[in-house]
Amino acid sequence: MSYCNAVENMTGDRRALHKAYHDFLYGFPIHDDNELFGRLILEINQAGLSWETILKKEQAFRNAYDNYDIKKIAAYTENDRERLLADAGIIRNRLKINATIENAKTIQKLQKEYGSFEKWLEHHHPLSKEEWVKLFKKTFKFTGGEIVNEFLMSIGYLPGAHDADCKIYHEILKTEPLWAQTGN
Template structure:
């Protein structure tokens, strides 16, 4: 067994950062709505940038967005938007900041109907990538095809986070899934 090609060929000074995410997070199901929200927001912020940039800023994002607590982010004010726009530790993009706040509000709405964001995803599963993209674009802000694909792969809904020969692949398959059959 080996690792996914990306990890094997990274230079040593980058490998530790990526390997920690690859081995412990990428492709593993998340059962906490705040953490699902966190992953969605990190994927949104990655758009147009490298994933390495997001990994390096992940702790700054947690601090800036109140550890991605949905109920807190959903009630952010214009003052909070300004605070985030002036925070050099995160990605200071007005569209991405507004998307985080609006998406928190949107997630709280499915929580009321389905009980949780996780259950909303479960109730909509299974879908093809194209169907997921259409649903996310209709439901959330700043969720294009690549963002939705990476988000769903990163939480184990869509396969593809790891190649079959990767030593983490079997661990992901054995993890408690959010749903029975990923597509």
């Protein structure tokens, strides 16, 4: 069952939580580096857990990680690592926390070389899913196939976020996602 159909079959608060993400965020291009990084943080933290768990904790992640500010996160100290490990509002996994901090440092390097994280992504587009996964594994920490696939679908670089008969699919097409521009 696709995410589109699954959301439509949910009820109550659960449906409201997923519908807000599905209708307004999932698959739409992001042009702010901090927000792009925030989405990557969420995808990394989702590994082994349900997306619903991450959606429920999104505001706590945003608060814990300084509104996804790349510069601030790259400068985190051991005290910040310990603070994050003690924060019950987020996923307290040392590997994921360390990956987030190291990935912020990597993104700073990409920003210096390419002008922005977004421009680094654009520079490599279009790639197949397999090529993207290889590039991300070489560049970032804690980025496997599902993390990379979901991250890129969620920001409009790979197709598949929505079914073609989903009304949001047609809204996303209006934003000219990169996957639609290359005919993927």
